[in-house]
Amino acid sequence: MYQYDKYDQQMVDTRVEEFRDQTRRRLSGELSEEKFRPLRLMNGLYLQLHAYMLRVAVPYGTLSGAQMKALGDIADKYDRGYGHFTTRQNIQYNWIKLEDAPEILADLAKVEMHAIQTSGNCIRNISSDHFAGAAADEIIDPRPYAELLRQWSSFHPEFSYLPRKFKIAVIASDTDRAAMRLHDIGIQMVRNDAGEIGCAFYVGGGMGRTPMVAPLINAFVPLDELITYSEACLRVYNRHGRRDNKYKARIKILVHEMGKDEYTRQVEEEFTHLKAQGIEPPLAELARIEPYFADPAFKTGIVDEIASDAPDFALWVGRNTVLHKAPGYVSAVISLKPVGGIPGDASADQIRLMGDLATEYSFDECRVMHTQNIVLPHVEKGRLKELYDTLAANGLAAPNLDTIEDIIACPGLDYCSLANARSIPVAQKISERFAGNGKTAALGELKLKISGCINACGHHHAGHIGILGVDKKGVENYQLLLGGSEAQDTSLGKITGPGFDEDGIVDAVEKATDVYLEKREDGERFLDTYRRIGMDPFKEAIYG
Amino acid sequence: MVELLRFRDDEPSESPAVTVDSFGDQSNAGAVRIEPGDDARELLPHLAHVRRVEINFPVFGDGRGYSAARILREAGFEGEIRAVGDVAVDQLAYMRRCGFDAFQPDKAMNDADVEVALSRWDDVYQKTTDGLTPIWALRHGNADV
Amino acid sequence: MKILTGNDLKTGDVTWWDGQGWSRHVNDAVDVGAMADEIAAREEAARNVVSAYAIDATTDADGIRPAHIKDRIRALGPTVRPDLTLKPADPEAGNWVI
Numbered sequence: 181m182y183q184y185d186k187y188d189q190q191m192v193d194t195r196v197e198e199f200r201d202q203t204r205r206r207l208s209g210e211l212s213e214e215k216f217r218p219l220r221l222m223n224g225l226y227l228q229l230h231a232y233m234l235r236v237a238v239p240y241g242t243l244s245g246a247q248m249k250a251l252g253d254i255a256d257k258y259d260r261g262y263g264h265f266t267t268r269q270n271i272q273y274n275w276i277k278l279e280d281a282p283e284i285l286a287d288l289a290k291v292e293m294h295a296i297q298t299s300g301n302c303i304r305n306i307s308s309d310h311f312a313g314a315a316a317d318e319i320i321d322p323r324p325y326a327e328l329l330r331q332w333s334s335f336h337p338e339f340s341y342l343p344r345k346f347k348i349a350v351i352a353s354d355t356d357r358a359a360m361r362l363h364d365i366g367i368q369m370v371r372n373d374a375g376e377i378g379c380a381f382y383v384g385g386g387m388g389r390t391p392m393v394a395p396l397i398n399a400f401v402p403l404d405e406l407i408t409y410s411e412a413c414l415r416v417y418n419r420h421g422r423r424d425n426k427y428k429a430r431i432k433i434l435v436h437e438m439g440k441d442e443y444t445r446q447v448e449e450e451f452t453h454l455k456a457q458g459i460e461p462p463l464a465e466l467a468r469i470e471p472y473f474a475d476p477a478f479k480t481g482i483v484d485e486i487a488s489d490a491p492d493f494a495l496w497v498g499r500n501t502v503l504h505k506a507p508g509y510v511s512a513v514i515s516l517k518p519v520g521g522i523p524g525d526a527s528a529d530q531i532r533l534m535g536d537l538a539t540e541y542s543f544d545e546c547r548v549m550h551t552q553n554i555v556l557p558h559v560e561k562g563r564l565k566e567l568y569d570t571l572a573a574n575g576l577a578a579p580n581l582d583t584i585e586d587i588i589a590c591p592g593l594d595y596c597s598l599a600n601a602r603s604i605p606v607a608q609k610i611s612e613r614f615a616g617n618g619k620t621a622a623l624g625e626l627k628l629k630i631s632g633c634i635n636a637c638g639h640h641h642a643g644h645i646g647i648l649g650v651d652k653k654g655v656e657n658y659q660l661l662l663g664g665s666e667a668q669d670t671s672l673g674k675i676t677g678p679g680f681d682e683d684g685i686v687d688a689v690e691k692a693t694d695v696y697l698e699k700r701e702d703g704e705r706f707l708d709t710y711r712r713i714g715m716d717p718f719k720e721a722i723y724g
Numbered sequence: 725m726v727e728l729l730r731f732r733d734d735e736p737s738e739s740p741a742v743t744v745d746s747f748g749d750q751s752n753a754g755a756v757r758i759e760p761g762d763d764a765r766e767l768l769p770h771l772a773h774v775r776r777v778e779i780n781f782p783v784f785g786d787g788r789g790y791s792a793a794r795i796l797r798e799a800g801f802e803g804e805i806r807a808v809g810d811v812a813v814d815q816l817a818y819m820r821r822c823g824f825d826a827f828q829p830d831k832a833m834n835d836a837d838v839e840v841a842l843s844r845w846d847d848v849y850q851k852t853t854d855g856l857t858p859i860w861a862l863r864h865g866n867a868d869v
Numbered sequence: 870m871k872i873l874t875g876n877d878l879k880t881g882d883v884t885w886w887d888g889q890g891w892s893r894h895v896n897d898a899v900d901v902g903a904m905a906d907e908i909a910a911r912e913e914a915a916r917n918v919v920s921a922y923a924i925d926a927t928t929d930a931d932g933i934r935p936a937h938i939k940d941r942i943r944a945l946g947p948t949v950r951p952d953l954t955l956k957p958a959d960p961e962a963g964n965w966v967i
Contacts (some may be wrong), residue, residue: 187847187859198844207879210834211814213919218785219814227920229943231881260953275953277880301785331849331859337821338794338852341787411860419791423760457798459851461860470862522949593939602942604949654937715907 181242181545182472183291191334192289195296199223200282207279222302222340223294225281228597232276235298236288240308240326240350241269241548248535248546250291255528258284263531265516265524267588267639268347269307269548270298274595285341296334301342303333303414309357310549313473314557316505320377322352322369324469325406328461332407339414343421344429346414347386358550361385361664362642363395364431365413370400372476378402383413383443384435387636391672392432397444405451408460412451416443475506476543476558482508483562493568496579501564508561512542514554514571515578515586519615520608523589524552533574540568540574550639551588553581584619584626584693585611588639592632592649593656599632601649601656602682606630609686614693626706629664642666644707646673646693647685658685662718663710664693674715677723691721725779729838730829731820732804737775757808764792768776771801781809797823797853813817813837821854870965872898872933873905874940875912875921883943884918891918893955895944896932941966 184192202219205211211219224235236251243251255263258280259273266272276284288294298305303538306326313321327346333339339346349358352369360366366382378400385394388417401409420438435443448511484507486497501510514534516524526534534554538546542556549555559567571577580586587610590596592603596657607630614620629643633650640646646661657679664673680688695718696706710718730736741757744766755776758764764771767774777796779789793805806826807819815831820842827833851858872895873886884891886908888927892898901908905923912918925936935941946954948963956962 185863187862190847191845191849191859194845201840205837207916207918207965210837213786213913215812216812227881227941228877230946231876275881279879301787334849335818335845337818337848338790339787340818341785341790341815415791419763419788423786423788435952453798457851457853461858462864462866465860498891593942594949597770597939602948608949656938690841 181244182239182323182469188331189289189292192292192294192296195223195294195300195335196282196285196289199285203278203282204285207278207497218341220278220281221300222297223281223285224298225522226299226597228274229593230595231274232278232281233269233595234273234276234281234284236271236273236293236295237305238270238293238548239330240306240312240323241310242312242323243535243538243546244291245537245539245544247291247293247547248538249532250293251537252528252531252535253577253600254284254287255531256266257287261528262525264522264530264591265526265552265554266549267552267590267637268298268305269310269422269550270305271548272591274591283410283541299345300340301344301346302340303336303342303346306330306333307347307358307363307550309351309353310547310555311357311511312352312547313475314504314511315353315355316359316503316510317355318353318505320352320369321373321473322350324466325367325369325379325403325475326350327469327472328406328408328466331463331620332410337555339418342414342418343423343451344426344431346417348410352445354668356666356668356670359639359642359670361670362387362391362639362666363394365410366394370531372400376402379406379409380512381409381413384432385392385438386430386432387639387641388430389427389634389636390430390433390642391636392436393437393670393672394432395440395660397447399441403466404460404463405455406460409447409451410455411459412447412454415450415454420446421722428455449631459716463695468583478509479560480507482560484508485562486510486561488565490565491667492572492577492579496568496577497564499579499583500581501559502669504558506558509558510564511550512556512559512562512564512567512579514556514576515580516553516576516582517576517586519585520612521578522604523587523607526554530576532569532576534576537570538566543672551696553586569653578612580620582625582627583621584614584623584628584645586627588627588629588643590631590638592630592638596632598635599649600651601632601636601658603630603638603647603649606647606649606658606682609682610689613686613690617690619690619693619697623695626693627665628689639666640664641672642670643673644705645689646712647689650679652679655683658682660685660688660692660722662715663707676715676719688722692718695721725852727828727832729833730804731825734804736826737804739776741776741778758789758792760786760788762792764795767796768799771796771803774801774803776804776806777801778806778808778828781807781811784810784812784815790818793819793823794852813841816841821848821850821852821856823853840849870926870928870933871902871905871923872899872926872935873900873901873908873923874919874935874943875909876919878916878919885897885944886912886921895926895935898933938966
């Protein structure tokens with residue numbers, strides 16, 4: 181994985197000192213909260229319901245074992261012994277003190293990490309495919325391009341006071357595991373007819389209160405124009421994105437109101453202008469970055485079978501391991517969704533253990549998934565059983581990847597100052613319900629996503645089943661959505677009808693799944709059946 | 725305390741700035757003021773006459789002025805670009821990178837803070853017109869980019 | 870009644886205006902009537918609190934009850950982690966917020 185050189189390290193170290201100075205000026209009264217707020221946000225520091233919250237960047241979701249362990253240590257040293265992995269492939273700490281924040285950033289810098297631009301109206305952490313470098317279906321590892329974009333977008337002098345936040349994802353396979361088209365810019369690495377690698381640009385997607393699927397605006401941007409083209413996309417947005425209404429300020433609204441064709445025309449015009457400015461790093465810079473993402477030294481001739489008669493292990497292997505490009509290896513997913521647990525939370529001890537396991541079993545590498553789980557990308561099949569036994573002994577072996585128990589949930593009103601309703605208790609009740617009634621296995625792949633407000637951090641629009649918490653005259657109320665997807669068949673869920681209370685929504689989810697079990701045809705997932713038969717049978721079962 | 729911070733050797737032009745709209749008719753004005761919604765490119769045909777461009781920041785969070793400044797510099801404008809309005813020390817470094825070379829903030833800045841802010845960053849990741857060599861060029865031994 | 874709440878600037882802790890200073894316990898809150906803005910402005914300027922705002926509340930047998938669930942959760946702590954609330958010994962404390 182990528183390692184900082186002296187320049188990267190110095191940039192991050194300098195940022196720590198800058199924020200230390202800004203925090204000092206805030207605490208001494210030289211900086212007002214109004215002026216300090218955007219500065220702390222650009223260092224990932226929010227003020228939430230119970231305390232400050234720090235969001236640490238995990239660029240394209242990749243961490244070394246030592247970095248993961250450092251995240252566990254921070255949870256103990258500065259927080260209350262746990263952390264929360266998020267849908268942005270980041271980690272958040274919920275109980276941070278402002279006076280500690282500079283010291284935490286200094287601790288992060290020691291392991292080549294930071295919280296730069298994890299909030300604020302700037303270019304956020306770049307996300308990517310959590311199976312990058314391991315997936316059998318990728319045309320190339322997308323992360324070197326994500327790293328090039330990370331450096332370009334960090335401390336960008338022109339794009340740090342954008343109309344609104346800006347999220348970029350980079351993938352390199354037709355199977356989309358990163359919700360690429362629901363980003364402000366989604367980039368898919370592609371190969372053209374001449375066999376050259378380039379970038380397909382999708383611009384103007386997003387969730388939030390006005391969900392939109394990004395249209396393709398350029399099918400092939402050559403590698404030596406990636407940064408210049410991105411700069412053009414951002415400049416048109418910075419100049420023309422709406423600033424009169426924060427709910428209409430995302431680039432999706434600009435692309436929608438201006439029209440895809442006119443937006444694209446303006447980008448092309450700006451791009452032509454910027455090409456003459458020589459702002460593109462040379463391909464030699466990509467060539468410098470790429471070797472950091474070279475395959476680890478996979479063994480050859482190793483056992484390519486997973487031998488075990490233990491049913492628990494077999495179930496976990498069936499659900500939580502994923503095909504790898506190298507014979508004898510799998511990617512193993514550590515579920516952070518134990519039945520009745522808090523999706524994405526892990527204790528400091530668990531975080532450190534996962535760091536150790538990454539070092540021991542996965543060439544010192546792990547990944548944060550946007551589904552709030554952790555991946556050990558490169559595990560030998562022959563060593564899976566011992567890995568599993570360790571996970572099971574530490575509450576990390578829930579066998580439920582991509583099932584209805586593998587719920588995405590935002591922190592909701594238990595933690596978040598924007599939320600209208602709690603998300604976590606609903607997730608807990610649903611996972612308990614389905615673990616209890618034994619329907620999880622029969623339901624197969626079923627992506628359930630819960631947001632506690634319209635901002636959609638829990639990706640409810642993109643769930644096969646989505647749940648949106650709203651405030652109904654001071655009481656929590658939950659709307660049900662069906663038919664969303666954030667994969668390559670991206671679609672936005674539709675609301676079934678009137679909302680429910682906390683227990684009512686759990687019942688409604690079960691009724692929806694019963695319709696599927698009754699109506700499904702061979703090989704259909706819940707989503708496929710919904711698409712075939714439409715909303716009506718579900719409505720009838722839920723409200724009839 | 726700093727009320728006008730300037731990084732130029734020429735004498736400050738203090739002729740009153742006119743709006744972008746009216747500038748087309750008074751191209752002898754010498755100074756023009758860009759508001760956030762104005763298109764900086766409308767000035768490009770007239771830049772030869774302009775000594776000073778003021779770019780107004782009614783609120784510091786409106787970042788359109790950063791693009792306006794870069795567009796002027798990218799077009800070769802060598803006169804003064806002055807940030808006016810809600811401009812604070814924590815925005816100075818990025819503004820310098822975008823081509824601002826004068827600052828007239830609503831609220832005067834502390835000298836020591838200004839010095840720290842402008843000397844903090846040794847290196848930069850992006851190429852702009854400010855003459856600094858981006859890190860990618862330093863890495864590949866090309867300091868002249 | 871109107872009570873005033875905010876977060877401690879340095880620690881981020883949820884605090885309530887008790888007439889003299891800031892308490893972590895909602896039951897210490899006092900009715901600020903029409904004084905909310907004045908107290909908030911003064912206390913924010915003194916850097917004792919950040920993001921102060923006034924809310925409606927009532928008094929019942931359990932003490933002071935903020936009108937909105939969000940402020941009841943702020944007063945208690947996260948309902949999904951009873952161990953981290955202000956009433957860690959009371960497993961039923963979360964019911965108070967609903």
